[in-house]
Amino acid sequence: xxxxxxxxxxxxxxxxxxxxxxxxxxxxxxxxxxxxxxxxxxxxxxxxxxxxxxxxxxxxxxxxxxxxxxxxxxxxxxxxxxxxxxxxxxxxxxxxxxxxxxxxxxxxxxxxxxxxxxxxxxxxxxxxxxxxxxxxxxxxxxxxxxxxxxxxxxxxxxxxxxxxxxxxxxxxxxxxxxxxxxxxxxxxxxxxxxxxxxxxxxxxxxxxxxxxxxxxxxxxxxxxxxxxxxxxxxxxxxxxxxxxxxxxxxxxxxxxxxxxxxxxxxxxxxxxxxxxxxxxxxxxxxxxxxxxxx
Amino acid sequence: xxxxxxxxxxxxxxxxxxxxxxxxxxxxxxxxxxxxxxxxxxxxxxxxxxxxxxxxxxxxxxxxxxxxxxxxxxxxxxxxxxxxxxxxxxxxxxxxxxxxxxxxxxxxxxxxxxxxxxxxxxxxxxxxxxxxxxxxxxxxxxxxxxxxxxxxxxxxxxxxxxxxxxxxxxxxxxxxxxxxxxxxxxxxxxxxxxxxxxxxxxxxxxxxxxxxxxxxxxxxxxxxxxxxxxxxxxxxxxxxxxxxxxxxxxxxxxxxxxxxxxxxxxxxxxxxxxxxxxxxxxxxxxxxxxxx
Numbered sequence: 001x002x003x004x005x006x007x008x009x010x011x012x013x014x015x016x017x018x019x020x021x022x023x024x025x026x027x028x029x030x031x032x033x034x035x036x037x038x039x040x041x042x043x044x045x046x047x048x049x050x051x052x053x054x055x056x057x058x059x060x061x062x063x064x065x066x067x068x069x070x071x072x073x074x075x076x077x078x079x080x081x082x083x084x085x086x087x088x089x090x091x092x093x094x095x096x097x098x099x100x101x102x103x104x105x106x107x108x109x110x111x112x113x114x115x116x117x118x119x120x121x122x123x124x125x126x127x128x129x130x131x132x133x134x135x136x137x138x139x140x141x142x143x144x145x146x147x148x149x150x151x152x153x154x155x156x157x158x159x160x161x162x163x164x165x166x167x168x169x170x171x172x173x174x175x176x177x178x179x180x181x182x183x184x185x186x187x188x189x190x191x192x193x194x195x196x197x198x199x200x201x202x203x204x205x206x207x208x209x210x211x212x213x214x215x216x217x218x219x220x221x222x223x224x225x226x227x228x229x230x231x232x233x234x235x236x237x238x239x240x241x242x243x244x245x246x247x248x249x250x251x252x253x254x255x256x257x258x259x260x261x262x263x264x265x266x267x268x269x270x271x272x273x274x275x276x277x278x279x280x281x282x283x284x285x286x287x288x289x290x291x292x293x294x
Numbered sequence: 295x296x297x298x299x300x301x302x303x304x305x306x307x308x309x310x311x312x313x314x315x316x317x318x319x320x321x322x323x324x325x326x327x328x329x330x331x332x333x334x335x336x337x338x339x340x341x342x343x344x345x346x347x348x349x350x351x352x353x354x355x356x357x358x359x360x361x362x363x364x365x366x367x368x369x370x371x372x373x374x375x376x377x378x379x380x381x382x383x384x385x386x387x388x389x390x391x392x393x394x395x396x397x398x399x400x401x402x403x404x405x406x407x408x409x410x411x412x413x414x415x416x417x418x419x420x421x422x423x424x425x426x427x428x429x430x431x432x433x434x435x436x437x438x439x440x441x442x443x444x445x446x447x448x449x450x451x452x453x454x455x456x457x458x459x460x461x462x463x464x465x466x467x468x469x470x471x472x473x474x475x476x477x478x479x480x481x482x483x484x485x486x487x488x489x490x491x492x493x494x495x496x497x498x499x500x501x502x503x504x505x506x507x508x509x510x511x512x513x514x515x516x517x518x519x520x521x522x523x524x525x526x527x528x529x530x531x532x533x534x535x536x537x538x539x540x541x542x543x544x545x546x547x548x549x550x551x552x553x554x555x556x557x558x559x560x561x562x563x564x565x566x567x568x569x570x571x572x573x574x575x576x577x578x579x580x581x582x583x584x585x586x
Contacts, residue, residue, distance in 0.1 A: 103533035216530035237521035244528035246500035249390035251535035281569030
């Protein structure tokens, strides 16, 4: 039996996003649990894990955010395939290698089979590079990774019984990397799998920077020296501080450039629209467009 | 100057417009770093009898203010004022002085990309108007008092060319003088809208300046503690800043998408395509008129 579980802070979001996706792919014997969140996401998820840990008939537990919509109708088949190797502890559809921190997207992302559907600016969708399987770049591949994006995780029964989310780290951030590191430290694999989901979320990636920064520090301190690459960097602490402060300021300034470019691009397109709509030819053909609308 | 054409097109017209009859204009080829070149200019200006102010203008900065000299005199009326500029900031902790609270005299940025245009400079954040006392002014246009010309020099050990204005302003303030913004109207002329043209070099310049300015700038508020704690925090803030930059990029794309769709719909419409010969004819007539 494959179970689906969500921790819900906004029932309307769950009903609009996660529920239809689960309805699309759940099997007749699947259990679906949507529990109100209690405390941090780690605490809520651990409650869900505890709930299913004793189930002998469980093949996999699918943990998904309330704003995650599974797309594939044959998701369960794909999840079983991902867990067919008994050394796999957890699978997902977005993952990366060369990860050094909770900003796992700064590593080499090997699979990104999701689309970010947003409502701002009239709404739209930003597809990940392997969302369209036919158009995916050569580096898109299913396989072992350092970490997965926590918005959709498929846990093996072994993981369910042996690993728990760290409730001391943060309210929300970094729990996915920490969980994957625990799985790997215990000798199991973390892998990407060939299924897809829509993440219904705003474009703003870090609405609350300070808690994220704190989580970044805690995860780095926890794993430094335990898993290669995590929390480490070349140079002395002073050199690391100097370089990181410089790179931080450069990154902030890059965002300012983007804002300036937005103003310029907007001016350019508005100018082109104004020129086109003000042209004689556009005005001459106005009756034609009126006719077409009728 | 490193690009004489830029000087001819941007800096020179502004200087000529603003200069008075007895103004001296020194336009030299750059020698080594910006600090070395500026020090040469300071040495030369220091020899001028009756100097009221030295205005250091980068080649791609255009003065737009016909009243520039009167405003400079007014700003330097207070003998305590040593350095003046159209843009500056307080709460500065690194060479990225724009991370502080900006005071600015509504400068504009004229750019060539995206079909060319003009936008308010530093429009990515709100700022207070000039004049105001600040800790640093933007190095692209600096007005130095006779005391500053006589006494201060740029730190040539800042060999990568970043942070020189911050260093100079810190020296002026350490000597008990004031640094001010003034209502001087200027345009920054750029090809692109990049705030940093060479990010890798700027990062190295940031590190170099941070080491040179050690102890002269306030420590980060969160830096109390060891280098280890400071490094951990900076690395976290760096990743957050990068993520916010991606986020901004996504938002830019999302904001542009409806506008670009509207333009595509218009230019792909039947009536637009049907009227294409008319537009070609108009362009041909316009060219003929232009050539006549």
